[in-house]
Amino acid sequence: MGLLGILLGLGLLIWLAYRGWSVLLLTPLAAMLAAAFAFEPLLANWTQTFMTGAAGFIAQFFPIFLLGALFGKLMEDSGSVRTVAGFIGDKLGPRRGILAVVLAGALVTYGGVSLFVAFFVLVPMATALFRDAGIPRRLMPAAIALGTSTFTMSMLPGTPAVQNAIPMPFFGTTPFAAPVLGLIATAITLVFGLWWLGLMEAAARKRGEGFEAEAGGTASAEQAAEDLVVRERATVTREFDPAEVQRGGACTDRPGVLVAALPLVVVLAVNLTMTALVLPNLDLGFLAEERFGPTTPAAVSGIWSVSVALATAILVLIALNRRRLTDLRASVDAGVNASVLPIVSVASLVGFGTVVAALPAFELVRDWVLGIEGGPLVSLAVSTNVLAALTGSASGGLTIALEALGETYMALAADLGIDPALMHRVAVIGAGTLDMLPHNGAVVTLLAVCGTTHRESYRDIVMVAIVGALFALAAVIVLGTLLGSF
Incomplete structure (x- = not known):
């Protein structure tokens, strides 16, 4: 009965979330359903187990959600994102329109700009380039997804994406875990994605298919951002509430490309400096004091x-663009508000996973996952893939998997001599593959803004964001098994 309750609770959560119901209500209901079938005390599971899991996630990751959303909004309102994207588009031109869109998306998201901010900037740029080059509109979502939602989220070493931060407290790793393996995965995903998009562009030209002059049903950025179903699905996907995209104080005077790109460089440079030089040389023994709770330097240094x-980049951005940020308070308010609904939504998913993991029947699920042939790396990849697919959220699925099985995988890693950095990279890449199923909030939002449908564009998204990422994941597992982490 307990296992049936888990399946029914998960099924209810997926079905109603796909129909646009808020996970803030669905997750405790689904958790209580699972607990009821296991004859567990309902109120205790809600207030003690569910809320403890949700609150723990917020306590760990709210700084990254908050600062990431704020940085993305300030980059948008200062005109910096448009400047960087426009510069790449101008340099590569319409003849290499697909490459320009992919690289522009990769640069801004690897530099810390929130996904949905990037979407609303990249779509107008892609529309202009694709129209001039005669590339079908239906390929726009896949090109944008390749640059923003694959290797810059889970593979490139040092990416500030929250998905790359989630394994750090569990494995005691840094944002630069398994850097060479991450670069290899990036190369596989990028090359495969560009090959596929080039193939589709050539096939379209051969058929005489060009850019559609009028896309029926194209949604404006404001309409897509305010759509309630889009918003509910989007807020469990990334750290930015799309409804805040249109708020704030956007400027009309864009900065030069060097000023626009400098905050992106600051994010990566400070992240690397803190990871490699500053924190390893600080005396963090004070963390052993009781007032800081049960933690270790390894558990917090990656988050720090x-x-x-991100905080340093925000200060640099404001200093460089204070004149352009005509209503700084409105921009800051929109940025910080954009972080609230996403983190509470993802935390609710984590709370559901915490309840499920505490049920006696979950031992059957744990035994099945750990019994998957191929060793801990394969079972870790499968568990994160499956949970990210079911929840439509890489961050939610990844946290649920690690909350339930993180200690077990760390014990296996110690017994088998597996570097935790390798576990980190496999877990993150695994969460960033099947999360891009049709109900994923990023997919729904991107299609809405591009003015295309699942029928027109989803196959290409599957190829560049799922198939390519699965190839990269397989390569990392094989190389990690043979050579270890590097």
């Missing part, structure tokens, strides 16, 4: 690195 990097 990313937080300091």
Whole structure:
């Protein structure tokens, strides 16, 4: 009965979330359903187990959600994102329109700009380039997804994406875990994605298919951002509430490309400096004091690195663009507000996972996952893939998997001599593959803004964001098994 309750609770959560119901209500309901089938005390599971899991996630990761959303909003309102994207588009031109869109998306998201901010900037740029080059509109979502939602989220070493931060407290790793393996995975995903998009562009030209002059049903950025179903799905996907995209005080006077790109460079440079030089040489023995709770330097240093990097970049951005940020308070308010609903939504998913993991029947699930042939790396990849697919959220699925099985995987890693950095990279890449199923908030939002449908564009998204990432994941597992972490 307990296992049936888990399946029914998960099914209810997926079905109603896909229909646009808020996970803030669905997750405790689904958790209580699972607990009821296991004959567990309902109120205790809600107030003690569910809320403890949700609150723990917020306590750990709210700084990254808050600073990431604020940085993305200030980059948008200062005109910096448009400047960087426009510079790449101008340099590569319409003849290499697909490459320009991919690289522009990769640069801004690897530099810390929130996904949905990037979407609303990249779509107008891609529309202009694709129209001039005669590339079908239906390829726009896949090109944008390749640059923003694959290797810059889970593979490139040092990426400030929250998904890359989630394994750090569990494994005691840094944002730069398994850097060479991450670069190899990036190369595989990027090359495969560009090959596929080039193939589709050539096939379209052969058929005489060009850019559609009028895209029926194209949603404006404001309409897509305010759509309630889009918003509910989007807020469990990334750290930015799309409804805040249109708020704030956007400027019309854009900065030069060097000024625009400098905050992106600051994020990466400070992150690396904190990880490699500053924190390893600090005396963090004070963390053993009771007032700081049960933690270790390894559990918090990764979060601190990313937080300091984003905070520093925000200060640099404001200093460089104070004149352009005509209503700084409105921009700051929109940025910080954009972080609230996403982190509470993802934390609610984590709370659901915490309840499920505490049920006696979950031992059957744990035994099945750990019994998957291929060793801990394969079972870790499968568990993060499956949970990210079911929840439609890489961050939610990844946290649920690690909350339930993180200690077990660390014990296996110690017994088998597996570097935790390798576990980190496999877990993150695994969460960033099947999360891009049709109900994923990023997919729904991107299609809405591009003015295309699942029928027109989803196959290409699957190829560049799922198939390519699965190839990269397989390569990392094989190389990690043979050669270890590097």
